[in-house]
Amino acid sequence: MKGACIVGQSGGPTSVINSSVAGVVLSALKNENITEVYGALNGLAGIINENIIDFKKEDIEEIELLKYTPSAALGSVRLFLDDYTVNSDIHQKILNVFKKYNIRYFFYIGGNDSMDSCHKINEYLKSQDYECRVIGIPKTIDNDLVCCDHTPGYGSACKFIATTISEIYLDINAYTKGRVTIVEVMGRDAGWLTASSKLASLNGCDPDLIYLPEMAFNIEEFLDKVNNIYTKNKKAFIIVSEGIKDANGEYILKYRNFNNNDSFGHMQLGGVASVLCQIVSNKFGFPVRAIELNLPQRCASHLSSKTDIDEAYICGEKGVEFATTGVTGKMITIERNNNIFTYGTTDLKNVAAQVKNVPLNFISENKDNITQEYIDYALPLIQGEPNITYVNGLPKFAKLKKVLINKK
Numbered sequence: 001m002k003g004a005c006i007v008g009q010s011g012g013p014t015s016v017i018n019s020s021v022a023g024v025v026l027s028a029l030k031n032e033n034i035t036e037v038y039g040a041l042n043g044l045a046g047i048i049n050e051n052i053i054d055f056k057k058e059d060i061e062e063i064e065l066l067k068y069t070p071s072a073a074l075g076s077v078r079l080f081l082d083d084y085t086v087n088s089d090i091h092q093k094i095l096n097v098f099k100k101y102n103i104r105y106f107f108y109i110g111g112n113d114s115m116d117s118c119h120k121i122n123e124y125l126k127s128q129d130y131e132c133r134v135i136g137i138p139k140t141i142d143n144d145l146v147c148c149d150h151t152p153g154y155g156s157a158c159k160f161i162a163t164t165i166s167e168i169y170l171d172i173n174a175y176t177k178g179r180v181t182i183v184e185v186m187g188r189d190a191g192w193l194t195a196s197s198k199l200a201s202l203n204g205c206d207p208d209l210i211y212l213p214e215m216a217f218n219i220e221e222f223l224d225k226v227n228n229i230y231t232k233n234k235k236a237f238i239i240v241s242e243g244i245k246d247a248n249g250e251y252i253l254k255y256r257n258f259n260n261n262d263s264f265g266h267m268q269l270g271g272v273a274s275v276l277c278q279i280v281s282n283k284f285g286f287p288v289r290a291i292e293l294n295l296p297q298r299c300a301s302h303l304s305s306k307t308d309i310d311e312a313y314i315c316g317e318k319g320v321e322f323a324t325t326g327v328t329g330k331m332i333t334i335e336r337n338n339n340i341f342t343y344g345t346t347d348l349k350n351v352a353a354q355v356k357n358v359p360l361n362f363i364s365e366n367k368d369n370i371t372q373e374y375i376d377y378a379l380p381l382i383q384g385e386p387n388i389t390y391v392n393g394l395p396k397f398a399k400l401k402k403v404l405i406n407k408k
Contacts, residue, residue: 003104014153023316111140155308155381178235306384
């Protein structure tokens with residue numbers, strides 16, 4: 001089937017999501033079945049509003065440089081899509097644009113909610129007898145996509161977190177007496193990112209306590225442990241997921257003075273380290289420090305994993321390969337066998353809006369640390385350093401022309 005392709009990005013950016021764009025675009029430009037190669041600015045919003053760029057107008061060197069450029073070069077979006085049987089207005093707009101530009105291949109790079117949107121679009125296109133190959137390209141630093149051993153974006157986030165935790169550990173241990181230092185790591189429902197702080201133990205920089213959202217958080221038990229550690233060592237180093245909850249399933253952030261929701265109705269997270277520091281200070285009077293790693297977890301390309309970059313690129317390549325051989329309604333998967341990684345597919349409906357939690361064997365029996373099994377799992381994902389080009393002492397990032405197509 002011959003026709004144009006379009007690629008878009010959705011959800012939270014990562015340090016390697018653009019590598020997947022490069023994989024899609026460079027493969028599509030060489031594929032005889034793909035007549036045009038388009039990019040949707042800000043994901044589905046770009047398709048709906050016809051903010052679409054022509055990748056044939058871009059310099060190949062800049063497309064190649066996307067491999068080492070963080071964030072979402074095409075812009076991202078958080079747009080909830082109803083099932084077409086409930087409301088098909090947006091679906092119809094997307095179909096109209098696809099028909100107008102003869103788009104027969106759609107590649108969407110994202111996480112759980114993005115795969116849900118992909119699935120809904122694929123089902124609608126089938127219901128309208130419009131032939132278009134829809135492929136999801138996995139992306140999320142949270143590593144919580146089911147049917148995938150790990151996701152592009154996770155390895156680089158792990159590398160940044162483990163490195164930063166090591167550096168913080170060395171800093172706070174420069175003094176004989178320190179603070180209760182609590183570091184907050186991203187992770188709403190799954191603690192994969194927080195678990196990666198355990199990799200710092202390979203540098204001899206092991207945190208005292210690590211808390212994941214998979215385990216109910218008991219404040220009284222936490223306070224007892226902090227008291228014991230600080231009394232003994234005159235300092236304590238603790239890592240927590242932003243999404244930790246109590247036994248009733250309520251976020252510990254409920255103790256915060258304000259709350260609001262994102263566009264999907266999720267509580268806006270961030271600040272749990274400060275909340276816990278305040279509780280510790282009020283209880284014991286210990287000196288405290290809260291550190292929130294925040295956005296650098298997903299955009300620190302200077303600490304990215306070459307393995308992660310390569311896998312993100314291959315996922316883009318595989319998307320084009322599978323689509324142009326007749327595959328649709330699938331997400332690219334990464335599979336592991338004895339630390340040998342291969343690529344396959346799974347139905348989008350298997351992934352849509354699902355969450356892969358950290359397995360219990362990765363969490364210590366006392367629920368406040370991470371096991372060797374996790375280290376063995378994560379270590380291959382952070383290997384290798386990227387070949388970054390520096391100009392004026394700073395990393396060189398891709399600068400796309402973003403020439404809009406204008407088809408009357």
